[in-house]
Amino acid sequence: MEQLSRALVALLALVAAAEAAAAADFDGGDDVLPFHYDRVFSFGDSLTDTGNAAILPATAGGPFSRAPYGETYFHHPSGRASDGRLIIDFIVESLGLPQPTPYLAGETAEDFRHGANFAVGGATALDPAFLKSKGVTTFVPVSLSNETTWLNNVFHLLASSAYEQSNTNIMASSVVYFGEIGVNDYIFALFSNRTAELAVSLVPDIVAVTRSALTVKTDLHDSINTLTSSFTSNQ
Ligand SMILES: *[C@@H]1O[C@H](CO)[C@@H](O)[C@H](O)[C@H]1NC(C)=O
Ligand SMILES: *[C@@H]1O[C@H](CO)[C@@H](O)[C@H](O)[C@H]1NC(C)=O
Numbered sequence: 001m002e003q004l005s006r007a008l009v010a011l012l013a014l015v016a017a018a019e020a021a022a023a024a025d026f027d028g029g030d031d032v033l034p035f036h037y038d039r040v041f042s043f044g045d046s047l048t049d050t051g052n053a054a055i056l057p058a059t060a061g062g063p064f065s066r067a068p069y070g071e072t073y074f075h076h077p078s079g080r081a082s083d084g085r086l087i088i089d090f091i092v093e094s095l096g097l098p099q100p101t102p103y104l105a106g107e108t109a110e111d112f113r114h115g116a117n118f119a120v121g122g123a124t125a126l127d128p129a130f131l132k133s134k135g136v137t138t139f140v141p142v143s144l145s146n147e148t149t150w151l152n153n154v155f156h157l158l159a160s161s162a163y164e165q166s167n168t169n170i171m172a173s174s175v176v177y178f179g180e181i182g183v184n185d186y187i188f189a190l191f192s193n194r195t196a197e198l199a200v201s202l203v204p205d206i207v208a209v210t211r212s213a214l215t216v217k218t219d220l221h222d223s224i225n226t227l228t229s230s231f232t233s234n235q
Contacts (some may be wrong), residue, residue, distance in 0.1 A: 037175045039115030040092050040100045041154070043213070044145045044179025046121030048088050051079030051102035053121030058140055081121050088177055095164065095175060103150045109161030112154045115174065118147040125182040125206045125213075134202065136185070136192045144181060144213045178214060182206045205223065 042048050046064075053059040054077075063069070070077040073084040079102065080086055092099055100115030122140030124131060131138055155167055164170045185206055189199040 009185050014092075024025070031166055036173075037095055037097065038173040039113070040088070040095065040097060040117075040175045041151060041152075042100065042117045042119055042177040043144070044119035044177075044181050045123045046081040046185055048086060048117065048119035048121075048177070048179030049080065049102070049121045050086065050088065050099065050117050050119070050122075052104045052117065052119065052142075053081070053140075054079035055102065055104040056120060056140070056142065059120075062121070076155060088119075088179065091175070091177055103147075103154070109157040109163055112157060113163050116154045118150045119179055120147070122184055123147065123181065124185045124188065124233050125209050125219055126185050126202065130205070131185065131188065131202075134189075135198065136189045138184075138188045140184070144209055148213050181210060181213075 031161075046053065053062065054065050064079070064081040065077050069083055071083055089099070098114040100117045101111050103116045103118045104120075106112050106116065120140065120142040122138075123142040123144070124138055124140070125144050127142055127143045127145055128138045152231065155170055158164045158170050159167055159170065164173070185202055186199045189202055190196070192198070
């Protein structure tokens with residue numbers, strides 16, 4: 001298991017490095033966005049995680065918490081499965097905002113005033129219990145359903161604080177970045193059963209759960225609709 005998790009983290013780190021290299025071309029310069037935003041919320045796996053896996057007991061102390069991770073840009077391991085910055089870092093910088101707090105590193109409304117990053121390295125789209133029922137063994141107990149639950153927690157904190165009074169205000173002043181998710185489901189499936197069949201059989205479920213997370217089936221729904229129409233009327 002230890003070996004498997006190392007191999008996985010290494011593989012995910014490689015993908016993150018490739019993504020970070022591609023991100024170097026991203027123009028983080030002129031702010032052309034029509035609105036001012038106060039915070040960023042982000043979802044995903046190791047390609048977007050800026051510190052949660054380093055805190056989660058199941059993954060804390062992984063290879064990304066040691067050199068050479070973080071050497072070049074941060075000059076210390078930053079909790080990212082990358083030496084440098086991730087796409088989310090470039091987005092946050094280009095918005096001129098402070099880094100959103102990794103969800104597991106925060107507790108109070110003040111902690112999440114500038115948003116929250118819910119992404120966890122190794123997270124799956126599908127719930128571990130569901131994957132287990134399909135014969136897929138996972139080792140990171142976080143899926144999209146955890147990440148959307150965490151978003152709700154942060155909304156409730158912010159809505160009951162002095163920072164924001166309503167979900168509509170929170171959504172209207174937030175950028176939501178939905179990072180890559182689902183690759184770990186396939187990787188775990190391939191490790192659990194070395195045929196492509198099992199991994200392929202998960203595709204419809206992964207698409208469905210990702211789609212449903214994107215439309216957040218909670219009390220945020222009205223706020224998101226409001227935000228969508230304000231975007232449309234401003235285009
Ligand atoms: C994710 O959600 C599941 C199901 O509710 C729960 O058992 C698990 O503890 C959660 N993971 C974390 C890290 O909170
Ligand atoms: C792998 O998956 C295939 C297709 O679902 C199944 O027939 C086979 O029994 C599985 N093998 C193992 C070792 O789980």
